[in-house]
Every structure is written in C-alpha cells, then in structure tokens.
Amino acid sequence: MSQRPVIAAVDGSMESQAAAHWAAREALLRDLPLHIVHAWQDWSPGFTHVPFTGADSASGETTVTRHWAERIPRETAERVRESHPGLRVSVEQILGRPVEVLLAATNKAEVLVLGSRGLGALGGLLAGSVSLPVIAHAECPVVVVRAGEQAEDEKQPQGGPTGRARYLDVVLGLDLTRPCDELIEFAFSAAAARGAALKVVHGWGVPIVFGHDPEAVDPGHGVAMGLREASVLTDALRPWRGKFPEVDVKEQCVVGGAADHLVDASKDASLLVVGRRVRHSAIGPRIGPVTHAVLHRAAAPVAVVRHP
Known part of the structure; x- marks a missing residue:
C-alpha cells in the first residue's frame, strides 16, 4: 500500500486553510499521513540584492518574513491536529518559487490539495500565477477546494438507518473517446473510501454531416445514437464495477457539452x-475547456487527474 502523503499547500489564506482541513479528512479516509507545505519567497532588498554565499546575510525584513513563513504551516498543523486527533501530520516550509516547489512536491504526493476562491472566469484561480501551472503539470491528482468548505457540506443532510450522515455522490466527468484507467480508478476509489455512490456523466452530441443536422432530418437518429452512447458507457464501466462491487454506480449520458x-x-x-x-x-x-470551466464554477471540491 502506498504511503505517499496527502500534501496540502498553505499560504495563510482562508482558501488554503480550507484546503488543509479537506486534505486532513482525505488523509484519514486513505489512512495516509498529511504533509503541509508552505513555499515562500523573500522579496526584501537585503535578500534580493545580496548574493547568497551561505552566510547569514538576511536583513531585519528577511527575518520577519522568515518568521511568518514558519508560523503559517506550524499554526495550520496545530489546528489540523486539534480537529483531527490521531492524524499523522508533518510540516515543511521551503524557500523557492511556489510553482516550482509545488510541482516538485507532486512527484512524492498521493494527492496535492490547493485552495481557490472560485470567483469566476476573471478571478479566483486564474487571477494567480500558481494554481493553473501546477494543475497543468502536476504528476499526481490535484484537488482544488473553495474557501469555507466544511465536512458537513460533503454529506447528506440526514443520516440513514444507522443515524450516520452519508457522503454525497462522487461525480466523474468521463470522455468516452479517450477513457482513462487512472481517472476512472481515482473516482471509484474516492467513492469507495467515502461509502458514496459514483455518478458518471458523459456528454455527447449528434455530429453535423456536410452542414446538415441528421437529427433534424430524422429525430430517431439522435435517439439511436443516445442508446449507443449509453451502451458504450456501460461497457467502459463494467470492469470497474467488478473491481469495486461495493460502489453504487449511476450512469448519465447527456446531450451537449x-x-x-x-x-x-x-x-x-x-x-x-x-x-x-x-x-x-x-x-x-x-487544462482543457471542461476542466477549466468546472474549476471556476463547481460547488464541490474538484479533483483533476492527469492522464495520457
């Protein structure tokens, strides 16, 4: 069993605090350790103009910056340990460019968790210079969590017969033109760990042939294609149902993007x-138009899984 940690990137913001607590819950679900990373850059004149020689040439401003860089991950870890007793938590603060630091971390992480404001196409994720390149080049799955995300948000309002609240569905967006084992396995594993159902959504459209819409000529054409798409989706998921028999799978073929x-x-x-x-x-x-859209607009945490 892999013992690579779940890694949470923190910067002191409310978004990153939500990401750290989500990462803690994920680490407990997977029985993995949590590693909290803070990448910091020193912009003080003493740091930027004095060549690095191995000696301590830090100015007063650099000392203050380092002090805050140390406090951010340490205090985050303290809050996480308090909320999640028994969780194995380690902390690391690294001097370097955040994108480079986090991409290096993805080589040794099971999952990397980032925070995002989710403010729409002109704000949030793309307003910064860190999240997008990390998601686009990460070697491991990256989960993006909104500020204010709570454990209760991920569960049904009322518990089942046992009185325990059940997790809401895990939703998988699947492109049947290039189905990917890594993507499907991640979604099934996430659903199994949560005891949740897995809803698989596949979008399709009737192709335009020589400038004509076949469905307009023969409405039955679209119905037949819909049945074929649903059959292909069922076939693609059949082996995974066998590997994860405990997961209730809901298949949904939808017309359009x-x-x-x-x-x-x-x-x-x-x-x-x-x-x-x-x-x-x-x-x-x-990162592709569908992934780009859901990262900005989705109401739930979004996991982005790299595949060929």
Whole structure:
C-alpha cells in the first residue's frame, strides 16, 4: 500500500486553510499521513540584492518574513491536529518559487490539495500565477477546494438507518473517446473510501454531416445514437464495477457539452473528478475547456487527474 502523503499547500489564506482541513479528512479516509507545505519567497532588498554565499546575510525584513513563513504551516498543523486527533501530520516550509516547489512536491504526493476562491472566469484561480501551472503539470491528482468548505457540506443532510450522515455522490466527468484507467480508478476509489455512490456523466452530441443536422432530418437518429452512447458507457464501466462491487454506480449520458451538466451535478456532490490530458503547449499551461470551466464554477471540491 502506498504511503505517499496527502500534501496540502498553505499560504495563510482562508482558501488554503480550507484546503488543509479537506486534505486532513482525505488523509484519514486513505489512512495516509498529511504533509503541509508552505513555499515562500523573500522579496526584501537585503535578500534580493545580496548574493547568497551561505552566510547569514538576511536583513531585519528577511527575518520577519522568515518568521511568518514558519508560523503559517506550524499554526495550520496545530489546528489540523486539534480537529483531527490521531492524524499523522508533518510540516515543511521551503524557500523557492511556489510553482516550482509545488510541482516538485507532486512527484512524492498521493494527492496535492490547493485552495481557490472560485470567483469566476476573471478571478479566483486564474487571477494567480500558481494554481493553473501546477494543475497543468502536476504528476499526481490535484484537488482544488473553495474557501469555507466544511465536512458537513460533503454529506447528506440526514443520516440513514444507522443515524450516520452519508457522503454525497462522487461525480466523474468521463470522455468516452479517450477513457482513462487512472481517472476512472481515482473516482471509484474516492467513492469507495467515502461509502458514496459514483455518478458518471458523459456528454455527447449528434455530429453535423456536410452542414446538415441528421437529427433534424430524422429525430430517431439522435435517439439511436443516445442508446449507443449509453451502451458504450456501460461497457467502459463494467470492469470497474467488478473491481469495486461495493460502489453504487449511476450512469448519465447527456446531450451537449459536459461542463454545464457537471457544474449542476456538483451542487449535490462530495467531490467532482475530471481529467487533464498531458499536453505540451508553447502558449502556456492548458487544462482543457471542461476542466477549466468546472474549476471556476463547481460547488464541490474538484479533483483533476492527469492522464495520457
């Protein structure tokens, strides 16, 4: 069994505090340790203008900056330990560029957890220079958590016959043109760990042929294609049902782009899982339009899983 930790990136913000507590809950579900990382850069004149020689050349401003850099992960760890007794928690503060530090951390993490404001297309995630490149190049799954996220938000309002609150569904967005084992396994494992149902959403559309809409000519054409898409989805999930027989799977084929449907499904989800294909782009980090949309608009934490 893997003992790679769940890693939470913290910077002192409310968003990162929510991410740290989500990461703690995830670590307990997976029986893994939690590692809290804070990447800091020293912008004081004494640091930026004096060459590094191995000697202590830090100015008073640098000392203050280092003091706060040490307090952020330490105090976060104290709050997490208090809320989650028994959890194995370690702390690390690293001097360096946050993107580089966090990407290096993904090489040794089971999951990396980040905070996000989720303020829409012109704010939140893309307003910063850290989250997007980390998500676009991470070697491990990355989970993005909104500020204010609470454990209660991930569970049904009322408990079942046992009186214990059950987790809301885990939702998986699946593209059947390139189904990915890593993505599907992550979603099934997340649902199994939570004792939750797994809702699999696949979006499809009737292709336009030579400028004509076949469904407009023959409405039955769209119905037949819908039945075929549903059959392909069932076939793709069949081996995973066998590996995870305890997971209740709900299949949903929807017409049109998947993003809107996934965002809607996230309102009643404990976790939304989407994929991110490995891309080598000369115009900067890219994560795909569906993943980009749900990261900004989803109501639940979003897990982005790298796949070929």
